[in-house]
Amino acid sequence: MEAQRSQPSPKVESAIPSPPWVLPPAGMGGPFLVLEHWHEIIIRPRIFHLIRCAALDFRPANRGPALRIRELVRLNPDHPGFHDPTYRERRNVIAGIALDYRTGDPVPRAHYTEEEHGVWRQISQLLEPLHQRFVCRPLVEQIKGFPLDREQVPQLVDLNSRLSAATGFRMEPVGGLVAARSFLEALGRGVFLSTQYIRHHSRPLYTPEPDIVHELIGHTATLAHPRIAAVSRAFGRAVELADDEQAERIERVYWYTLEFGLVEENGQARAFGAGLLSSAGELAQINEDPALLEWDLDAIAETPYDPTRMQPHLFVAPSFDRMLDDLEAWLLTEQWMGRGAGVAKTA
Numbered sequence: 001m002e003a004q005r006s007q008p009s010p011k012v013e014s015a016i017p018s019p020p021w022v023l024p025p026a027g028m029g030g031p032f033l034v035l036e037h038w039h040e041i042i043i044r045p046r047i048f049h050l051i052r053c054a055a056l057d058f059r060p061a062n063r064g065p066a067l068r069i070r071e072l073v074r075l076n077p078d079h080p081g082f083h084d085p086t087y088r089e090r091r092n093v094i095a096g097i098a099l100d101y102r103t104g105d106p107v108p109r110a111h112y113t114e115e116e117h118g119v120w121r122q123i124s125q126l127l128e129p130l131h132q133r134f135v136c137r138p139l140v141e142q143i144k145g146f147p148l149d150r151e152q153v154p155q156l157v158d159l160n161s162r163l164s165a166a167t168g169f170r171m172e173p174v175g176g177l178v179a180a181r182s183f184l185e186a187l188g189r190g191v192f193l194s195t196q197y198i199r200h201h202s203r204p205l206y207t208p209e210p211d212i213v214h215e216l217i218g219h220t221a222t223l224a225h226p227r228i229a230a231v232s233r234a235f236g237r238a239v240e241l242a243d244d245e246q247a248e249r250i251e252r253v254y255w256y257t258l259e260f261g262l263v264e265e266n267g268q269a270r271a272f273g274a275g276l277l278s279s280a281g282e283l284a285q286i287n288e289d290p291a292l293l294e295w296d297l298d299a300i301a302e303t304p305y306d307p308t309r310m311q312p313h314l315f316v317a318p319s320f321d322r323m324l325d326d327l328e329a330w331l332l333t334e335q336w337m338g339r340g341a342g343v344a345k346t347a
C-alpha cells in the first residue's frame with residue numbers, strides 16, 4: 001500500500017518566494033498563489049482580496065462577465081493533480097470562493113462534482129472503522145455526537161450552524177495553506193480557517209496539503225467539544241501575544257497535541273490529534289511505526305517537526321483529560337501570559 005498521509009508534501013518551489021504569494025511579471029500569465037507547506041502560506045481573506053484585485057482580467061469595454069479569474073492555485077509538479085487540467089480548474093474555482101469571502105458572512109456553498117463526492121465517500125468509509133479501533137474513546141463519542149454526511153462532502157455553512165451552537169466556533173474558507181501564526185490567531189477568535197477543495201481522485205489516501213477531508217474529519221467534531229474548543233482559543237490568544245520565538249514553541253505544542261497528539265488508554269496509545277484522525281495510514285500505525293515519547297510539554301516545545309513526512313515520533317499524554325489540563329496550564333503559565341492570554345473556560 002502506498003504511503004498514506006494527510007500531511008502535505010514538501011514544497012512547491014525550490015526557492016521559497018517572499019511574500020509567499022507571488023505575482024509574475026506583466027505578460028507572464030495570470031498571478032499565482034504558490035502553495036508551500038502545511039499551515040505555512042498566508043491566505044487570509046484580506047490577502048486574498050489583494051490577490052483578487054490583481055487576478056481579475058479587467059476589460060472595461062465589457063465589464064461583469066469579462067472579469068475572469070485566471071490561475072489562482074499553482075500545484076507542484078509532483079502533486080497528484082498536476083497533470084489533470086480538470087482538477088486544476090476545480091482548485092481554481094473552489095479557491096475563488098475564499099477569494100470572494102468576507103469574514104463573518106455565511107460561507108458560500110462549494111458545488112462538488114460526483115467524482116469529488118465519491119472521494120469523500122471512499123475516505124469516510126475507510127476511516128470509520130479505524131476510528132473505532134485507534135481513536136481515544138472520548139473522541140469516538142464526540143465524533144458519534146457530531147456526525148458528518150458520509151455520502152456527500154459537507155458544506156461549511158451547514159456545519160457552522162452546528163458548531164456555533166456547540167462552542168461558538170465557525171469555519172471560514174481559505175484557498176490553501178495558512179501561516180501557522182495566522183492559523184492559530186484565528187483560533188483565538190473562534191475561527192477555524194478551512195480549505196474546501198478535495199484531494200485528487202487518483203490518490204484518495206494521500207494529499208500533499210490539508211484538504212476538506214482533513215479539515216472536516218480531523219477537526220470539526222473536536223471544535224464542537226467545549227474543552228478542546230477552549231484550548232484552541234487559548235492557543236490563539238497565546239500566539240497573539242507571543243514573540244516569534246515563543247510563537248514557534250506554541251506552534252510545536254499545537255502540532256504535537258491538537259494535530260498529532262496521542263493519549264494512553266488501557267496501556268495503548270490512542271489518537272487524539274486531527275492529523276491522525278484524518279490519515280488512514282498513520283492512524284493504523286500509531287502503535288508500530290512512530291517512536292512514542294514521554295509526555296512533557298516543555299520538551300515538546302523544543303522539538304521541531306517536519307510536516308512533509310510521516311511523523312517519526314509522537315508524544316503520548318497519560319489520558320485525554322491530562323492532555324487538556326496540561327495544555328490549559330501550559331498556555332496559561334508561559335511567559336506570554338504576562339501580556340494577558342487566558343483560557344476561556346466553557347466546561
Ligand SMILES: [Fe+2]
Nearest residue numbers: 218259274275
Ligand atoms: Fe489540521
